[in-house]
Amino acid sequence: MTSVAVVIAAHDAVRTIGRAVRSALAEPEVAEVWVVDDASRDETAAEARRCDDGSGRLRMLALSVNHGPAAARNQALSLTTADWVCVLDADDHFLPGRIGRMLRAGGEAELIADRPLRDDAAWVRQDQAAPEQVSFEQFVRANITRPGRSREEMGFIKPLMKRDFLAAHALAYDEGMRLGEDYDLYARALALGARLHLLPPMGYCAVTRADSLSARHEVADLEALRDCDLRLTGLRCFTPSERRAIRAHHQSIDARVQWRRLIEAVKAHDPARGLSAFTSPGVSLSLIARLAEQAWLRSVRRVGWSGSEIPTTSPDA
Structure with a gap:
C-alpha cells in the first residue's frame, strides 16, 4: 500500500495544531504524521500529543531554537521512509478523504497538488477530476503577483511529493528562506524534471491569517x-x-x-x-x-x- 508522511511545522500554534493533527491522522493512507515544534513558547507540543490516536503514527520532534518552517520541515524529510511526503501548515487542515482522492486522480507525476480552499470555502467533491500538467514555465509565471489579482500564486499549493525523487536530486527546503520556500522547492523540482499535476480542490483548507509569516515578512x-x-x-x-x-x-x-x-x-x-x-x-x-x-x-x-x-x-x- 502506498504510504504518505504528513509534515507539520509548528510555532506557537496551540489554537490550531489539534485540528491539523487530527485531520492528518484521519487519512488512512497516512503512515506518519510528523509534528516539528519549532521552539514554540506555548503548549503547541502538548496539544499535538493530546491528539494522538494510539496508532503509533504520530511522531514528535522538538527544536530548541526557532529556525523557521523550512528548517523544521527538513528535519522530518530527513527521517521519513514514506513513499510520498506532504506538508500541512499548522493552522490549516484536510477535509476527510483528501489524500486518497489525490492519489487516485494524480496520475504519473512526482508532484500531485490540488488548489487550496480558502477559509473553508464552499467545496464540491470531485473524485473523477482530470489533472492539469503544469510546466516549469507555467509554474513560475503563475507565481508573479499582478495588480488587481488576488494572491492565489501557485507557490501556496501543498502537493504530495515523491520522496524518492526528492532524495535522488538532494532536494530540500532552503533553510535561509522564511518566505517563498515552497515556490523555491517546487521550481527546483520542476527544473530537474519533476512532473506537476494540478487538480481542482480536493480538500486542503488554508486559513488566511493577518499575522502569518508571509504577511509580516522583512526586506x-x-x-x-x-x-x-x-x-x-x-x-x-x-x-x-x-x-x-x-x-x-x-x-x-x-x-x-x-x-x-x-x-x-x-x-x-x-x-x-x-x-x-x-x-x-x-x-x-x-x-x-x-x-x-x-x-x-x-x-x-x-x-x-x-x-x-x-x-x-x-x-x-
Whole structure:
C-alpha cells in the first residue's frame, strides 16, 4: 500500500495544531504524521500529543531554537521512509478523504497538488477530476503577483511529493528562506524534471491569517525569495521562454524589494537612497505606478470620498 508522511511545522500554534493533527491522522493512507515544534513558547507540543490516536503514527520532534518552517520541515524529510511526503501548515487542515482522492486522480507525476480552499470555502467533491500538467514555465509565471489579482500564486499549493525523487536530486527546503520556500522547492523540482499535476480542490483548507509569516515578512525575506531565481538558472539549460519567465518573476520580487527600500528612504528623508531603488526600467515603471496610485489615494481622501469607494493597494507592499 502506498504510504504518505504528513509534515507539520509548528510555532506557537496551540489554537490550531489539534485540528491539523487530527485531520492528518484521519487519512488512512497516512503512515506518519510528523509534528516539528519549532521552539514554540506555548503548549503547541502538548496539544499535538493530546491528539494522538494510539496508532503509533504520530511522531514528535522538538527544536530548541526557532529556525523557521523550512528548517523544521527538513528535519522530518530527513527521517521519513514514506513513499510520498506532504506538508500541512499548522493552522490549516484536510477535509476527510483528501489524500486518497489525490492519489487516485494524480496520475504519473512526482508532484500531485490540488488548489487550496480558502477559509473553508464552499467545496464540491470531485473524485473523477482530470489533472492539469503544469510546466516549469507555467509554474513560475503563475507565481508573479499582478495588480488587481488576488494572491492565489501557485507557490501556496501543498502537493504530495515523491520522496524518492526528492532524495535522488538532494532536494530540500532552503533553510535561509522564511518566505517563498515552497515556490523555491517546487521550481527546483520542476527544473530537474519533476512532473506537476494540478487538480481542482480536493480538500486542503488554508486559513488566511493577518499575522502569518508571509504577511509580516522583512526586506531580507523578499531578497532571499528574489535571489532564489538566480540560483535556478544554474540548474540546467533553460529555453529562451523559460528564461524570460524566470526574469519576470525575479523582477516582480525586486519591485517589491525596491518599493520597501523607497518607503524607508522617504521616511529617512534620503533622496539618494530613494533614487537607488530604481534598479531597472521594469522596476522603475512599477515604482512610478505605485507612487502615482498613492498620490491619487491621498487626493481622493482629501476631497472626502468614503473609504468604501477608494480602491486599496495590495498589502504586499
